[in-house]
Amino acid sequence: MSDAASRITETNTANDVVLYMKGTKSMPQCGFSSRVAGVLNYMGVDFADVNVLADEELRQGIKDFSDWPTIPQLYVKGEFVGGCDIITEMTLSGELDTLFDENGVTYDKDAADKIREANG
Secondary structure (H helix, E strand, O other): OOHHHHHHHHHHHHOOEEEEEOEOOOOEOOHHHHHHHHHHHHOOOOOEEEEHHHOHHHHHHHHHHHOOOOOOEEEEOOEEEEOHHHHHHHHHHOHHHHHHHHOOOOOOHHHHHHHHHHHO
16 A cells, blocks of 8 residues: 555544545635535534645545545545535535434534525
8 A cells, every 4th residue: 555545544544524625624725625625614514624735645646545536535434425526416415414424424404404405
């Protein structure tokens, strides 16, 4: 296992929810990362943010690890969930709520409902 892969595994094991993104949750550096971080922040999800722009090995490593070509990438309980489009669809359909419920991830259900109302 490469150094990047072992660091990714350690991060995913130590945190229930991890977002590999460009920038940080308080200062996203791209629109797609901003959208996913914004949804998680609005829903009150406690998540670890990993800025791939700060580490070129990690930036490529996360793509190899998941076999997914784009960033951001969301992991819940160590499992790859998806990128921006998938997380957006899951949020709007309620699937993200179900995923969080099934994995014991705390989030604000009312905030999730407000996102759906605003985008319905």
